[in-house]
Amino acid sequence: MNPSNPGAAPSGKAAITLAALGVVYGDIGTSPLYTLKECLNGHVPLPIVAENVLGILSMVFWGLMLVVSAKYVVLILRADNRGEGGVLALMALALREAGAGTRRALLYTVLGIFGAALFYGDSIITPAISVLSALEGIGVVSHRFDPYIVPLTIGILIALFLLQMRGTASVGRLFGPIMVLWFVTLGALGLWQIIKMPEVLAAINPLYAWRFVTHHAWQAFVLLGAVVLALTGAEALYADMGHFGRPAIRRAWFGLVLPALVLNYFGQGALLLSNPAAIKNPFFLLAPSWGVLPLVVLATLATVIASQAVISGAYSVTSQAIQLGFAPRMDIEHTSDTEIGQIYMPGINWFLLVSVIVLVLLFRTSGNLASAYGFAVTCTMVMTTLLAFVVLGRRFSGPWRIGIFALLGVMLVIDLLLFSSNALKIHEGGWFPLLVGMIAFTLMMTWKRGRVMLNERLHQGELPLEGFVEMLEASPPQRVEGTAIFMTGSAERVPHALLHNLKHNKVLHEQVVLMTIQSADIPYVTTRERVAVRRLGATFYQIVATYGFKEEPSVPAILRQVAELQPELDLDPMQTSFFLSRETIVAAKYPEMALWRRKLFALMNRNALRATTFFKIPPNRVVEMGMQVEL
Structure with a gap:
């Protein structure tokens, strides 16, 4: 855990591990559905x-074992940025190694931002495919309910997104126990079928995978696009490391999640060996007839x-x-007094809700959505592996470094195979997360370039x-009572707001403060290192x-x-009064940015959250000095 993140997670090994189960493993834990x-019943029926x-x-x-356990749980979790994980934290580490303004820095930026942009596609597909696949279990009980699956899915998703504004602090305490029950149920259902058909355990031998690949080379390559569904959520292990810490995530994975998933997959395989007709829904048919409806309820909760x-x-x-400068300021609301990571962003929330509903209405079944799922995840996996070469290569030396590079090389080959297979599904639905990712990438890079x-x-x-300062104090203008704080993005230059105030108002306050708020490439800054004050x-x-x-x-x-x-x-x-500059973008005679990007940046700049709100400055103490800037 990151000690500089107070309230990042509950104390105690058991409590932290339970919390990690409730947040980190929801995505990969519902993949058996x-x-x-x-x-076996997708686009390459066998x-x-x-x-x-x-x-x-x-x-x-x-x-x-290879992608999730070896790559992410064992290796990638070591590439932390002061305890924080995720592709943006990895990008920040890589940029520190490359140096500002270099070609390598640009490459690392593109890799990190594109990986992060594709996460939005995953954030849209995961709720849709997960809830749809859970409610499709109703069809095992009776097909009379099939027409209600899509409306029920939309209703549940609307309720889920409406609840976001209340925060997950209270509901979050229930997540861990429910997911423990879910994984125990997964393992028990699978074990029950394995006992009936123990020969299915032979699939642990990698020779069975090798034989299948050699006998069905093209089909095996295409099927990687479906196999990757078992690995979705692996990025969450890394992204959520800062909330729970590396040890808790590893304990939860090897102690419960991995055994439960393996037992369930092998249990479904045992069921199919004894009853091939169960392919219509092998997960729910694992349960006895009396247990299907309770399993649908539990699966929906999961x-x-x-x-x-x-x-x-x-x-x-x-x-x-936003903090790294790749997105405009937005409204961020904290939903917990103790959990620093629990936030709510209305703009992102409503964008995701509308997108998820459109996705459900477009694809209508989890089978159709499976065609769209996987592309964004595998592309992010490739980006993470490439950036890990840079970061981990600096952290190890000698034989260890050679071993790390060799292992990452193997993982990169696997990631590229998974990505290539999913690229075949672009025309069948993979275009959706790619489109979302490209839009998000364009917005973020345009904002960064524009700024x-x-x-x-x-x-x-x-x-x-x-x-x-010496010149101004030597022959000052009329002084007035009070303190003036001028917000500026540069600590070496005179703020425009100060120059405009002198030019138009021709006065200076008794005390003048130049305040600069800057962002570091680390997740948290200690209170002792937060503020530096210098008398000019x-x-x-x-x-x-x-x-x-x-x-x-927070300015206060x-x-x-x-x-x-x-x-x-x-x-x-x-x-105390606060003086800020507010820029209006106008077209330059010889613009350096394409017209459409310039218009896009101007639109984003106009709709960015006001600095007074973002920095929590008292609005009744603010004076804004307007100015036009040519781009």
Whole structure:
């Protein structure tokens, strides 16, 4: 766990492991609902004979062992950014190695941002396919309910997204026990069938996967697009590391999740060997007839939890992108007084809800959605592996480094095979997450590029801070009572708002503070390192506050800390005014950005959350100085 993240997770090994079960493993834990059915009854229908069943089971088993266990749980979890994981945290580490402004930095940025952008596609598909596949179990009881599956799915999803504004602090305590019950049920149902047909355990031997691949090379390659359904959620292990810590995630995986998944997949295989007709829904047919309806209810609860995990993940990714400068400021609401990671973002929430409903109405069944699922996940897996080469290569040396590179090389080959297989499904539905990812990638890169250009334009009209304060204090204009705080993005230059105030109002406050809030490439900054105060002159002060990419800046909190460090600085709220610049984008005569990107950036800039709200500045103490900037 990250010690600088208070409230990141409950204390105690058992409590942390239970919490990890409830959040991290929802996605991969609900994969048995549809994976084997899609492998044997999907776009490459195969006869339900022992050779095919054991071959595919062996591919699923070794996929779990190599991709999830070896790559993510053992290896990738070591590539942490001060305890935080995820593709953006990995990108920040890689950028630190590359240096700013280099071609390698641009490459690492593209890899990280594209991987993060594709997560939004996954955040849309996971709730849709998970809830649909759970409710399709009703068809095992009676097909009379089939027409109600889609409306019920939409109703559950609407309720889920409406509840987001209340937060998951209270409901989250139930997630862990429910997921424990879910995984125990998975294992028990599978074990029951394995006892009846123990020969299915032969699929643990990788030779069965090898024989299947050699005898059905093309079919096996295409089927990788369905096998990957068993591995979805592996990225969540890495992304959620900061909430629960590496040990808890590993304990939960090897102690309960992996055994339960393996038992269930092998149980479904045993059922198909004894009753090939069960392929219509092998998961729910594992249960006795009296247990199907309770299993549908439990599966629905588990899929709602899985959906909650990716929705929360979308909020977290967006929040990190904002702090790293790849997304405009948005409204972020904390839903818990103790859990720093529990946030709610209305804009992202409603975007996901509308997209999920459209997806359910377009595809209507989990089988159809399986065609769209996998592409975004496997592409993100490739990005993670490529960035891991950079980060882990720096952390090890000698034989260890060679071994890490060799293992990552094998994993990259597997990731590329999975990605290539899923690329075949683009025309069948894979276009949807790709389209969402491309839109998100374009928005984030346009915002980053636009902000860089905007800052360059602003710097052209700024004066260096050095010497300016001495000159102003030597022959000051009319002084007025109170303290003026000028917000600026540069600690070395005079803020535009100060120059405009001097030019138009021709006055200067008794005390002047230049405040810069900057973001670091680490997730959290300790309180001791948060604020630096420097006296520039008799009445001039400079405050530089640094926040991690998983933190939210707060001007009142900064001022409280400054009051302790610099007691002679008068920061009485009723005597303090804040001065900010507000830029309006206008077309330049010789623009450096394409017209459509310039218009897109201007639109994003106009709709970005106001700085006063984002930085939690008291709105009744703010003066905004408008200015036009050519791009």
